[in-house]
Amino acid sequence: MRVLVISDIHANYEALEAVLADAGAVDETWCLGDIVGYGPDPNLCVELIRERPNLTCLLGNHDVALLGRMPLSAFNGEARRSLDLQARVLTADNMEFLRSLPDGTLTRGDVTLAHGSPRDPIWEYVLNSLSARLNFDYFDTPFCFVGHTHLQCLFQMDEARNRISMESPRPGEAVTMTPRAIFNPGSVGQPRDRDPRAAYAIFDPTTRTWEPRRVAYDIPAVQARIRELGMPEKHAARIAEGW
Numbered sequence: 001m002r003v004l005v006i007s008d009i010h011a012n013y014e015a016l017e018a019v020l021a022d023a024g025a026v027d028e029t030w031c032l033g034d035i036v037g038y039g040p041d042p043n044l045c046v047e048l049i050r051e052r053p054n055l056t057c058l059l060g061n062h063d064v065a066l067l068g069r070m071p072l073s074a075f076n077g078e079a080r081r082s083l084d085l086q087a088r089v090l091t092a093d094n095m096e097f098l099r100s101l102p103d104g105t106l107t108r109g110d111v112t113l114a115h116g117s118p119r120d121p122i123w124e125y126v127l128n129s130l131s132a133r134l135n136f137d138y139f140d141t142p143f144c145f146v147g148h149t150h151l152q153c154l155f156q157m158d159e160a161r162n163r164i165s166m167e168s169p170r171p172g173e174a175v176t177m178t179p180r181a182i183f184n185p186g187s188v189g190q191p192r193d194r195d196p197r198a199a200y201a202i203f204d205p206t207t208r209t210w211e212p213r214r215v216a217y218d219i220p221a222v223q224a225r226i227r228e229l230g231m232p233e234k235h236a237a238r239i240a241e242g243w
Helices: 013-023 042-050 061-066 077-089 092-099 129-138 219-228 233-241
Strands: 003-006 028-031 055-057 106-108 111-113 143-145 152-158 163-167 181-185 198-204 209-215
Touching (some): 003 013, 013 198, 013 219, 042 055, 042 077, 129 152, 152 209, 219 233
Parallel strands (some): 111 143
Antiparallel strands (some): 003 198
16 A cells, blocks of 8 residues: 655645656555645645545645634744735635645544644644654654654654654655654655755555655746745745755
C-alpha cells in the first residue's frame, strides 16, 4: 500500500503538480494542511486536492485564517497580505471544501495526523527535540505525522534511554519506521530547509516504511505569477533558495 503524505502546499500549483506526477499511483493521499497562503494559485491547488481519490485532509493555520476563524493579526505582514488577496479570489465551492475539513487531529491506523502538533494541531511548531518530547504525551499511536515547519525530518523516541533524536533522512531512501516517532514530509510549496525542491513522502503502512522525496519544478514560473499578482516579493525570492 502506498500513501502520499503532503503538507504546506501554499497555493504553489506547479510544485503540487510536480509532486503528484513524481509520486505516481498511490492508494491514498493524506494532506496535513495549509493548501492556501503565500503562493499565487489557491483555487487551482484546492481543486487539485479535492479531486484526489481516498483523500484525508486537515486544515492548517493559513486555511483556518482564510476561513475567518483566526485573526490575520496572528500572521506577519507579508502573510496577511497574501491571505487577504486569496480570500478575495477563492471560489465559493473551494471555500466550502475548506470549511468541511477538520481543524484538529485525526487517526488513521497506527498514525495520528496533525498540521502543527498533536498538542496544538493548528499553531505549534515541532522544530526540535524539546518540542517533540512535549508532544509524545499527546498521541497514543506508534507514529504521528505533522507539517507546519516546512522541514523534512523525523523525531525518534528512544524510551530505554529516555532520549529524543532529530534526523533528516536522505530523500529517496526508505526508512524503516520504529515506534514511537514523529514524521514531517516537509513542504510542497515553500520548503525552508535550504533545498528549494518540493518535498513530500510516501508511507507504506503494511511494511511500515517512510520514504522522504524531493522533486524539482518550474520555480521561475511561480515567481512570475507571484509578481504578476502584486504579492510580496519575499514569497517569490524565498522559494528559489528554500528558506
